[in-house]
Amino acid sequence: MGLEDVLAAVIGGNLVVLLLAAVVILSVVLGVRIVPQSEKHVVERFGRLRSVLGPGINLIVPFLDRVAHKISILERQLPNASQDAITADNVLVQVETSVFYRILEPEKTVYRIRDIDGAIATTVAGIVRAEIGKMELDQVQSNRSDLIATIKDSVEDAVENWGIEVTRAEILDVNLDQQTRDAMLQQLNAERARRAAVTEAEGQKRAVELQADAQLYAAEQAAKARRISAEAEAYATQVVAQAIADNxxxxxxxxxxxxxxxxxxxxxxxxxxxxxxxxxxxxxxxxxxxxxxxxxx
Structure with a gap:
């Protein structure tokens, strides 16, 4: 065996070792997955769901399993949305809403819905219109906290199969058209005028009551004085009568x-x-x- 054959054998052996080392290193790199605290990873094997990796160090089968989706589990906020709704007393209002949510089960979010943000926004808009349609305008304005709680519960029920949790649902503003605002302003001015008239009437009534009380008090004092005078005269008469009886x-x-x-x-x-x-x-x-x-x- 010549020198060339020996060198070829050595080089071939080293190449095999290098290839084996590269395969081992690649297997370690592909098999070990470090998941951040704010994420969950969805693992697939031949296109099917294999597992969901939580935060920390995880092991998968290299060359067979792969991380198909990296899902953030941080709380998210949908862009503020505005939708028209009609109240029970036929008033057109424009409601501005904001929704916060987070993903709890990434496998449901990935495989059951394509556009999660759009789906939630559409669901919220429909629920808001339905709930406001059950209430009059005054109730919408005064019971906003109850309306928000109802909307949040309804959205949670609707998105339960998508693996998410609705953490907050807010109604930022309820806007009215100009015509409705003018009508409400006129009503408010009329109510203020009515309250002022009622207050003035109550003041006059109170003044009359006080004057009558004063007159009654004066009459009672005069009657009391006359009674005391009569009692004094009666006492004097009694004294005279007693003196006559004694002397x-x-x-x-x-x-x-x-x-x-x-x-x-x-x-x-x-x-x-x-x-x-x-x-x-x-x-x-x-x-x-x-x-x-x-x-x-």
Whole structure:
């Protein structure tokens, strides 16, 4: 065997080793798959679904299995969409919506639907029109949170077979046409005028009530004063009656005669009155008083 034959054998052996090493390296490269935390990989074998690789290091059969789809499992947001809808009271509104979702089962998303974003957007538009058609405009404006929750639940039921989860559904705005806005503005102004009139009427009513209460209070106080005066007079009468009962009629007559004398004395003390004309019965009163005074002395 010549030198050339030896060199050829050595080179051939080295080539085989190199080929085997290349095959081993290629097998390792093709068989080991490192999946990022934010992704899932769909593996196919001869065109059929083989498995779904989760985050981390995964092993597949080289040359038989291949990663056909790399699916992000991060939350996604659909572009804001605007669709027309008619409320139960026949008002045309334009609703702007936004939907957030994420893929949970990539194998369903890959093999059951082609354009997942377009499918979700179409589903949301139909559900929004259906739900708003059940409500009047005032309910759409005031119960937006309930409407959002209903839309989210309906979308989740509709896309369940696509392997996704709807995380949020938002109604960003509800716009009205100009004619409807003008009509609502007129209604709002009329309602404000009505409330102002009601407030003014209630104020006048309250003023009348307060005035009547004041008059009633004044009447009650006057009646109370008259009652107290009457009670005082009754008490004085009772005292006199008790004195008469205790001291006899003579004591009462003495007090009356004394008062008469005092009254006539005051009349005589008046300025410019030198002569006093006294009725005859007044003289009798003087005589009675003098007698009683004398008797008391």
């Amino acid at each position: 006899g009629l003579e004591a009462a007559q003495y007090q009356v005669a004394l008062k008469q004398v005092e009254a006539l004395t005051k009349v005589g003390e008046g300025a410019g009155k030198q002569t006093i004309i006294v009725p005859a019965h007044a003289m009798d009163a003087f005589a009675d008083a003098f007698k009683m005074l004398k008797g008391r002395g």
